Amino acid sequence: MQIGEFLGKKKNEHYLIEFVKAFDFRNLKIHEALRIFLETFRLPGEAQIIERIMTCFSGHWIESAGTQYTSGFANVDSAFILSYAIIILNVDQHNKNTTIKKMDCAAFIKNQRGLNNDMDFPPEMLQDIFKSISENEIKMPDEHMGELRESYRWKVMLRRQEDAVYLPCSHQISLYNRTLFSLIWGPTVAALSFVFDTALDDDVTGKSIDGFHKCASVSAHYGLSDVFDNLIISLCKFTGLLATGESPEAMTVQFGSNTKCRLTARTMFTLAHTHGDILREGWKNILECILQLYKANLMPSSLYQAFDFVQGHVQVQMEERLPAKPDQGLFSSIFSLLNADTTGRGPTTQELEAQRQAKACVQECHPQKLFTDSKYLQEDSLTELVHWLILLSSGPQTHAKNKTEFSEYSSVVFIELLATVVLENRDRLGRLWGPVHNHLNSLISPATSNTFLVERAIVTLLRLAVRMVGREPHSAGVIHSTIMLLLLKPGVAQKNSTSICHGLFEIIRASIGSEITLENWRVIFALLEMSGAGTKPPTVLVKVPDSVSAEETTVTETPVTESSVAVTDSATSTTTSTTTSTTTSTTTSTTTSTVLGVAASTDSLGSETETSE
Numbered sequence: 001m002q003i004g005e006f007l008g009k010k011k012n013e014h015y016l017i018e019f020v021k022a023f024d025f026r027n028l029k030i031h032e033a034l035r036i037f038l039e040t041f042r043l044p045g046e047a048q049i050i051e052r053i054m055t056c057f058s059g060h061w062i063e064s065a066g067t068q069y070t071s072g073f074a075n076v077d078s079a080f081i082l083s084y085a086i087i088i089l090n091v092d093q094h095n096k097n098t099t100i101k102k103m104d105c106a107a108f109i110k111n112q113r114g115l116n117n118d119m120d121f122p123p124e125m126l127q128d129i130f131k132s133i134s135e136n137e138i139k140m141p142d143e144h145m146g147e148l149r150e151s152y153r154w155k156v157m158l159r160r161q162e163d164a165v166y167l168p169c170s171h172q173i174s175l176y177n178r179t180l181f182s183l184i185w186g187p188t189v190a191a192l193s194f195v196f197d198t199a200l201d202d203d204v205t206g207k208s209i210d211g212f213h214k215c216a217s218v219s220a221h222y223g224l225s226d227v228f229d230n231l232i233i234s235l236c237k238f239t240g241l242l243a244t245g246e247s248p249e250a251m252t253v254q255f256g257s258n259t260k261c262r263l264t265a266r267t268m269f270t271l272a273h274t275h276g277d278i279l280r281e282g283w284k285n286i287l288e289c290i291l292q293l294y295k296a297n298l299m300p301s302s303l304y305q306a307f308d309f310v311q312g313h314v315q316v317q318m319e320e321r322l323p324a325k326p327d328q329g330l331f332s333s334i335f336s337l338l339n340a341d342t343t344g345r346g347p348t349t350q351e352l353e354a355q356r357q358a359k360a361c362v363q364e365c366h367p368q369k370l371f372t373d374s375k376y377l378q379e380d381s382l383t384e385l386v387h388w389l390i391l392l393s394s395g396p397q398t399h400a401k402n403k404t405e406f407s408e409y410s411s412v413v414f415i416e417l418l419a420t421v422v423l424e425n426r427d428r429l430g431r432l433w434g435p436v437h438n439h440l441n442s443l444i445s446p447a448t449s450n451t452f453l454v455e456r457a458i459v460t461l462l463r464l465a466v467r468m469v470g471r472e473p474h475s476a477g478v479i480h481s482t483i484m485l486l487l488l489k490p491g492v493a494q495k496n497s498t499s500i501c502h503g504l505f506e507i508i509r510a511s512i513g514s515e516i517t518l519e520n521w522r523v524i525f526a527l528l529e530m531s532g533a534g535t536k537p538p539t540v541l542v543k544v545p546d547s548v549s550a551e552e553t554t555v556t557e558t559p560v561t562e563s564s565v566a567v568t569d570s571a572t573s574t575t576t577s578t579t580t581s582t583t584t585s586t587t588t589s590t591t592t593s594t595v596l597g598v599a600a601s602t603d604s605l606g607s608e609t610e611t612s613e
Helices: 003-008 010-021 030-038 047-064 075-096 107-112 125-137 146-163 171-198 201-221 225-238 247-256 259-274 282-293 331-341 349-365 379-392 394-399 410-426 428-445 452-467 473-486 490-497 499-509 518-531 602-607
Strands: 306-309 312-313 538-541 563-570 583-586 590-598
Touching: 003 010, 010 047, 010 259, 030 047, 030 075, 047 075, 075 107, 075 125, 107 125, 146 171, 146 590, 171 201, 171 225, 171 518, 201 225, 201 259, 225 259, 247 349, 259 282, 259 349, 282 379, 282 410, 379 410, 379 428, 410 428, 410 452, 410 499, 428 452, 428 473, 452 499, 473 499, 473 518, 490 499, 499 518, 499 538, 499 602
Parallel strands: none
Antiparallel strands: 306 312, 538 563, 563 590, 583 590
């Protein structure tokens, strides 16, 4: 049984009265009140039931609407008659199954003559009613479809919100806020994303962004990293920066010409700056967006300059090195030249404006501060940032293992950002150094040819060693890690010898007034001998207990983290022990070698932490 049929029965009159009283008709005209009333249930077709329902409606409206709106009615019966007439007018104006000519405003006014207790209703009121009903049909709930249904439900929700009574609760109720938010954040973010993606009105778009900010604030307050990560991932997708297959120029134009993309980028970076302490998985998407900004040449110009010991700075190029084109014939060369002349064109005015908008947007986002201000991050977020920088700056072997595409210059960008983060957090290096050390070793030790990535890894290692001189208790371990440079292949060592020598010079100069252990001095002089004198890189030996014979082993991909290692030069059968030698041993073939005992301390670094400045 439907609501209208139930309420229209004589025995249920008391339910009908209470139902009608639930409506607030204050400051509403009669047709406005009737529209709200009839949109909540299906009005039955039986005349007696309609009469009973409309009688109750008219009486409640007369009592609650106010004299400003009821002054034109002689009594309750007049309100009932006009309510009935409005229902008939609604059917007449919007019934598609009738061929009878629809009444006009004059006919509607004429039909109401003398019905207001033998008087006429005010014509202005009747004209207002006719215009409202003819232009906007009163539809029953089961007739609501599409946008009309959604609009109706939205209006109902707003009306219920206005009438809601908020009861004061005990402070203990806040204990459940975190649980409640963890249950509703998924649908909330999905709804905000849908509205933002489909909205055409700037006001609606702004409210969606405001919703993202509020969700981020709540998730940060309760430390819900998974919620904040999903929010950042959604925003990164809306920036359009993660779209693959587009050239940097096309991506710049698309980003600069799309208001939503720029608005989302500002929001994403603002949230990362404000609530970076709870970022975890979201760092990966932010870093991928930053890489696209690098490729599009939208980052600040200073970030395209990488530190170099020899040249001061080197350019971080984002273009892949293209293979040399094969020699072409005369006609092919002429055709290529003509084709370039006819098809080449400069950017249009709209494209130049889009590029300007894109650069201005990135400047407002301050992406470089994510790394320079990383010293303010909590350790969990900082560790996650370093983890993703290490993963994204990996060499080709790691990318092949993870089945991801390797780009040398992308890895170079991330290793430069990694160096920035580590240097900014050198006072709490204990938790970071283990993964960073192993990562640099994985790039340097197995290198068979000199690449830009290997060069930058070597410079990064030496930069860290220079900056850590005198900063105990990590200084000795970081300087000692330069022993991995002794594992370089001869060709790679030769091409990087100048950088290594300059880096070692900076270490020695920085050590004035500081104490460097004897073992580290041996590593430094061994590196100087290798890179400065051009000698063959020494072999790395692992010390073993006296009961086991020493075996010569070459370390390739594993980091140097054994309890102790030694560097030996076996070029001659007998070598005079120098001032830096600590052990002279004689083999069965009467061969003696100079052994430099070096104590490794990278393991202890991994467990030590310091508070930041």
